[in-house]
Amino acid sequence: MAETLSTPDNKNNNEPNEIEVFWAFVAYLFFFLPFLSRHRKSKFVWYHLKQGFSLFIIFILAYFLAGIFVGLGWKIIIYAIVFVLWCFGIAHVFFGKEKPLPVFGWIAEKIL
Numbered sequence: 001m002a003e004t005l006s007t008p009d010n011k012n013n014n015e016p017n018e019i020e021v022f023w024a025f026v027a028y029l030f031f032f033l034p035f036l037s038r039h040r041k042s043k044f045v046w047y048h049l050k051q052g053f054s055l056f057i058i059f060i061l062a063y064f065l066a067g068i069f070v071g072l073g074w075k076i077i078i079y080a081i082v083f084v085l086w087c088f089g090i091a092h093v094f095f096g097k098e099k100p101l102p103v104f105g106w107i108a109e110k111i112l
Contacts, residue, residue, distance in 0.1 A: 016044040016096050024048035024093045028086060031056050047098045047108075051089055054108040055101065058082060 016024065023039040024047075031052040039045050062082045066075040085101050092099045100108060 016042070020044045021093060021096065025090065027052035028055065028089045028093070044096075044098065048089070048093055050108040051092075051101055051105065054104060055082070055085055055089060057107065058085065058104055 019039060020042045021044075023034045023037060023042070023045045027034045027045065027049040028051075031049060034040055034045055034049050034052075040049060059082050062078045066078045069075065069078070085104065089101055100106065
């Protein structure tokens with residue numbers, strides 16, 4: 001299990017500090033950057049790293065699905081769903097919560 005970094009901001013409570021929130025946010029933009037940093041040892045960052053990676057997998061699948069369906073309406077719907085999931089993930093980071101993404105959050109629990 002990942003260890004929480006011992007910084008002065010989070011010794012007495014379970015709320016993430018600003019650095020952990022930053023790296024968890026980055027996990028949704030570029031999931032591989034927090035994986036390369038030392039902050040991946042934080043439970044909060046690791047959780048959102050897994051969620052960000054699963055969202056990346058969902059985006060790749062959505063990209064291929066949108067390529068199959070040639071209608072512009074289907075592409076907009078598929079990309080809108082991915083965007084909404086991304087917004088949920090970012091909101092969970094800024095609220096300091098470890099909640100799975102709606103509908104597809106279980107994927108992150110199965111990987112890594």
